[in-house]
Amino acid sequence: VKRNTDVVLEPVMLSRSMRNLDRVVQAVAPKEVVVTLIGESGTGKEILARRIHQLSPRRAGPFVPINCAAIPESLFESELFGHERGAFTGATERVRGKVEASSGGTLFLDELGELPLPMQAKLLRFLENRKFMRVGGSTKVTVDTRLVCATLRPLEEEIRAGRFRSDLYYRIEGITLEIPPLRDRPADIGALTEQFLAELSAFHGVARPKLGRATAAALEAYAWPGNVRQLRNAIERLCLLRPGKTVRLTDLPTSLQRPASPTREQRSAHGPSIEVPLGQLLETTVHQVLLAVLDAEKGNRTRTAERLGVSLRTVQRHLARAATP
Ligand SMILES: Nc1ncnc2c1ncn2[C@@H]1O[C@H](COP(=O)(O)OP(=O)(O)OP(=O)(O)O)[C@@H](O)[C@H]1O
């Protein structure tokens, strides 16, 4: 598997909210309507923008992303619309801009809310008649492109704050899709983890790490403030640090080792429970819990360790200590 941004991996959309979202995506993708994706950082705005392009009749044309937050204001116009030879110092030849490059395909305006106001006016002018002039040019260029936009915050908020032109907003107002943060769709975490393990171990040419049960449960219970991107990075780290090995809870970053509160599925995954008198010595309680889990795992120490989120050595040490009075 190559990490090639032109190759579209099927996005994982297993959770109910993502399945509902994908139903809308499939309905609007083939239509010539502007789609605006709203979602926190790392939720998958770009992967969905590419999916929309792939599901449209323009799929054979180019998909051209432009990050409105990353381009210095002074370079914007030429970045977007290109320039003619001699338009400014250093402009030794005619250069096509992103808009022209997206002809016959899709222009993805990422972080549109960050587009500087003067550029918003120029973008609006282009959208009104699909014509523009390259910087330093005098002839109008016509381009047939489809717009997909992404923003962290709703554009209405940016309008109220005076940072976004309402006339541009009305021009691009089409279908708005909200991508839920990963913490609101834990049902996607297992499948995403599987996909990233396969993809990234192949990419790095290493044997796939194996995940213990407690590790998988911790991944599912974590809130992932950096969303899918953060999960992908975490899995990449595991592929590099634990190739071919079993990943234990202790191999995860500490923030993942102590989930705020276990999910209902997690609690039931832990299965049977034991009762412990509160006055009992901690050591005795630890021992009872260990034996109960060992029993539930039919004496398998490796699985016991995984389930308790400790190393095999810790389990062995406990059992050895209990055996020698
Ligand atoms: N549903 C998904 N299935 C598979 N991979 C996903 C999914 N969503 C996101 N990813 C992966 O997670 C990473 C982040 O996704 P993407 O770049 O699309 O997010 P984004 O919302 O554009 O993030 P940012 O706001 O940081 O630019 C990418 O590597 C992407 O391939």
Ligand SMILES: [Mg+2]
């Ligand atoms: Mg992005």
